[in-house]
Amino acid sequence: MSGWVAVAGLGPGAGALVTPEVTEALAEATDLVGYAPYVARVADRADLVRHASDNRVELDRAAHALELAAAGRRVVVASSGDPGVFAMASALFEALEAGPRAWRAIDVRVLPGITAMLAAAARAGAPLGHDFCAINLSDNLKPWALIERRLRLAAQADFAMAFYNPRSKARPDGFARVLDLLREECGGDRLILFARAVSTAEEQLRVVTLAEAAPEMADMRTMVIVGSSRTRFIEGAPRPILYTPRWAE
Amino acid sequence: MSGWVAVAGLGPGAGALVTPEVTEALAEATDLVGYAPYVARVADRADLVRHASDNRVELDRAAHALELAAAGRRVVVASSGDPGVFAMASALFEALEAGPRAWRAIDVRVLPGITAMLAAAARAGAPLGHDFCAINLSDNLKPWALIERRLRLAAQADFAMAFYNPRSKARPDGFARVLDLLREECGGDRLILFARAVSTAEEQLRVVTLAEAAPEMADMRTMVIVGSSRTRFIEGAPRPILYTPRWAE
Structure with missing residues (x-):
């Protein structure tokens, strides 16, 4: 053959x-x-x-x-x-x-x-520079309860988190629930990156806090990365720079 | 400039x-x-x-x-x-x-x-095909207690796990403790991949269970991937195939 x-x-x-x-x-x-x-x-x-x-x-x-x-x-x-x-x-x-x-x-x-999370991370600095996890937020192939459980444990582990498929027409409410849960677990000051269509002509990057984050900031072409408690934003650069230091205490 | x-x-x-x-x-x-x-x-x-x-x-x-x-x-x-x-x-x-x-x-x-985990995963099938995390096992830049806490929470979340820097001369005991902890959290039947020097002439892949895993199976050039509870091994193929299904219950 x-x-x-x-x-x-x-x-x-x-x-x-x-x-x-x-x-x-x-x-x-x-x-x-x-x-x-x-x-x-x-x-x-x-x-x-x-x-x-x-x-x-x-x-x-x-x-x-x-x-x-x-x-x-x-x-x-x-x-x-x-x-x-x-x-x-x-x-x-x-x-x-x-x-x-x-x-x-x-x-x-x-x-x-x-993969999308590494392309998005590269464009925004190095938000996945320390321990992190990758979660598919689509509930087509797994129950919402499992997504919720994983999100809570990942937040407690203080992982940076990369979310694939954050939002689709079939699940208009799911991502709003994710943001609520993350605000509860991580607090409103935690940094979040919305990276749309990275490396294409339609690329758009946006860094906000969880308090400012809204479900509409993501669509089907958006990769979402939530920083860990140590993730930092560098002010004064021409492009947004988000990075997670290599060390932790 | x-x-x-x-x-x-x-x-x-x-x-x-x-x-x-x-x-x-x-x-x-x-x-x-x-x-x-x-x-x-x-x-x-x-x-x-x-x-x-x-x-x-x-x-x-x-x-x-x-x-x-x-x-x-x-x-x-x-x-x-x-x-x-x-x-x-x-x-x-x-x-x-x-x-x-x-x-x-x-x-x-x-x-x-x-990145190493995706190269290793590709050579072995698709062990990171569902939600997963990436953890640096070096305790140069973070305390052992944090590594242990993350490992336990990641196991409880049922993530597949990719480990960077599993073993070095400076930390001869660390990886043995990781394997003990994982056996405790995940049981001895859980699948684990040792992928050494992937994509080079020295490439070596080995799939065993946690019960069979020994610290000596990893060195500084080895990427380690532990499956989730759903990760499967396909028998009868010319190369080992390890994959994690896209769905979960």
Whole structure:
């Protein structure tokens, strides 16, 4: 079997943040599988077959990629950011485990990429410079009670926190509840970064306190980072600088 | 002032994991500052001045980079992995904040890179595919009591956990205590990944249970990832596959 699957991270948007490893896999691929907006980020090539699909069909898409590879095709599954962080890699392995035993012989690679929280952190300074956690705020795949429990424990651990999928039309109230909970656990002075569409032409950064934060500051393209109790804001620089010192007491 | 500082992430080791953005900054730089092994990873160029320094002098190195930029030089500070994750970006901003007010006008950029935990996760499947945290186990810059508290809360939150700097000669017992604590909080069946020197010729991956884990499985070049309660191992594949499903109950 000469087929393979490479689950590839395209990074947050800019071409300059796509690794050479991913560029090479795309050049060798016969098939490109992914959520339509990610497939659209890959330049056209006459002999590349494109399979763009809808959101929320991750398992079908993963199984399709594995079927193609089992038939000898060289398949890139396009993922935004890093495929291993709230993206396609887990879905791929879920489909692999549930599928025919023969699929386990397929050459499957995950090609890492620049994930949204690290791109956002870099643009804003170094808010994740000390211990931190990453939480997906979408309650599509887990109950709200678990999100709430994790947020409280993460605040008590004094982690900086990076939130993926803070807000969507399907969950208009969820993020307001998150902000309320964080104000309760961390106090109103805690710093919070809203980083929208980082590395694209629509990039917008905003640093406020939890007291000032409003749900409307985030949308589906926004990465949210809440500082730890030690996170600092540097005044007087041309761009906002937020950083968490390396040390703690 | 035409000088600048770019704190650049060189990724875990392989050239194919260095972003074009970082490659371009290196091509434009007049000066390269960093811990000697990272400076050594950058190809020589006749007009690039190299300033290699020892470990544990991060603040001096950061101040030196800012001084050079204030004098009009174009300075890359070389960082392994991603500069914002337990690396040089926080030290740079710490030095910036403590230094002369004029430094705040310097053009400082952080160029993200592939951080060790995401490179290791990609090689092993998708162990960080659900909520997770990243903890630096070095107690150089924080007390052991804080590390222990964070580990317990992270285990109670059922995060997958990525550990940087699990073990050093200066702390021979620390990692053994971490493993004991994790066995107590998570039980002996929990999966743990030891990923050494990922993306280099010395790469080694090993997946065991916490009951089987021994401190000697990690050294200074090892990234350790502990799964959540839901992390699964796929049998029968040519390489070990560890993944955490996207959903939770």
